[in-house]
Amino acid sequence: MLVLVTGANGHIGANVVRALLVKGHKVRAFTRKGADLRGLEGLQIEHVNGDVMDLASLQSAAQGCDAIIHLAAVYKTIAKTAEEIVEPAIKGAECVFQAAHDAGIKRIVYTSSVASVGFSYNPNVLRTGDDWNDDAHNPYYVAKTQSEKKAQELARKFDIHTIVICPAIVLGAFDYRITPSNQLVMDLINGTGQTYKGGLNLVDVRDVAAAHVAALDKGENCRRYIIGGENMEVKQFGQLIRKMTGIKPIHLPFGRKATLMTATIVERLCKLVGVTPPFTYDLVYEVAERFAYYNFLNTLEDLEITSRNGEEALASAVEWLLKTNKIKHSRHNKVQAAFEHYQQTR
Secondary structure: EEEEEOOOHHHHHHHHHHHHOOOOOEEEEEEEOOOHHHHHHHOOOOEOOOOOOHHHHHHHHHHHOOEEEEOOOOOOOOOOOHHHHHHHHHHHHHHHHHHHHHHHHOEEEEOOOOOOOOEOOOOOOOOOOOOOOOOOOOOHHHHHHHHHHHHHHHHHHHOOOOEEEEEOOOOOOOOOOOOOHHHHHHHHHHHEEOOOOOEEEEEEHHHHHHHHHHHOOOOOOOOEEEOOEEEEEEHHHHHHHHHHOOOOEEEEOOOHHHHHHHHHHHHHHHHOOOOOOOOOHHHHHHHOOOOOEEHHHHHHHHOOOOOOHHHHHHHHHHHHHOOOOOOOHHHHHHHHHHHHHHHHHH
C-alpha cells in the first residue's frame, strides 16, 4: 500500500514508518513545515508538508493513497489553555476523514490513547476497549476522548473502515523531542519526578507500531484496540528503574486527597512565580490512586501481534535516554554503568 502517515516525525510515527517499510509498504510522510525530522533520517519515503488543521493540504497529500494512519496530535499534559490541545485534535480528525473521503480512501488507522478509555479506582478491574473515560479533567485526556468520539462518528458518516489504536504509556526509541511518556522515566532518573499510589501500563513503541501496521488489513470496523505491555503498580515501576539505573526514585506515600491538595498548592505557587508546574491538579486527578490496568488480549488476537512486558519497554526507554544524553550530567556515568551491568546480567 501507499500509506499517508500524519505526524510521521513523532515518537510513534517514526516507529510506524519503519514498521511499514519493513512490511513492504510505501510511505508518504505528512509533517509540518520546519518539523524536527531526525526520526526519519535516511528512510526511503516521500515527504509532504502540511497541517492536519488545513484541509487543503491534507486533500492534496491523500491523493493516490490507499490508507491513512493518523497520528498527528498535540501530546502534552500541561498547557496554558485546554483549547491548544482539544481544538487541533477535533479539527484534525474532521480534516483527515474529509480528505480520505474526497480521495476515495476506505481505510483509516486512527491513533487515540488509553486516556480515552480511562482508569479504575479498583486494581482488580481491567478496563477494555468498550470503556470510555467519562470523568476526564486534564485537557489531553479530554482531547483524546472527544476527538476519538468524533472520529467514530465520521467513520460511520463517510463509510470508512476505521481501526482505533489506544496505546498505554509508550516508551522507547526515536523520541527526539521527548514525549510525556519517556519524560516520566527521564524525570524519575534525574530526580525531578516521584512515584505515587496507583497503577499504570507500559508498552514498547515497537509493539505500538506493529499494531498500527497490522490494522491496515486486520481488525473490526470502528473497533477500539488497546495496545499495552504490562499492568504494574507505579511503585513497582520505580523499583524497576532502580534495578536498571541504580537510582531510587522518591515515592509519595500519600492518599488521593492529600496528593490532590499538594498538587493544588504546587500549581498555585508556580503560577505566582511564573514557572510551569511539574504537575497540575487536573493531571493528578487522572492518575492518583487510580489504576490504568487493561485487558488487551483481543488486540493481540485480532491483529495477530505480540507485546513485550513492562520491563522490556522500560529498558528501551532507558537505553534511548542514555543514547540521546537526556540524563543529567551528574548522574549520567552512574546510570550508564548500572544499565550496562543490568543488560549483562538480565
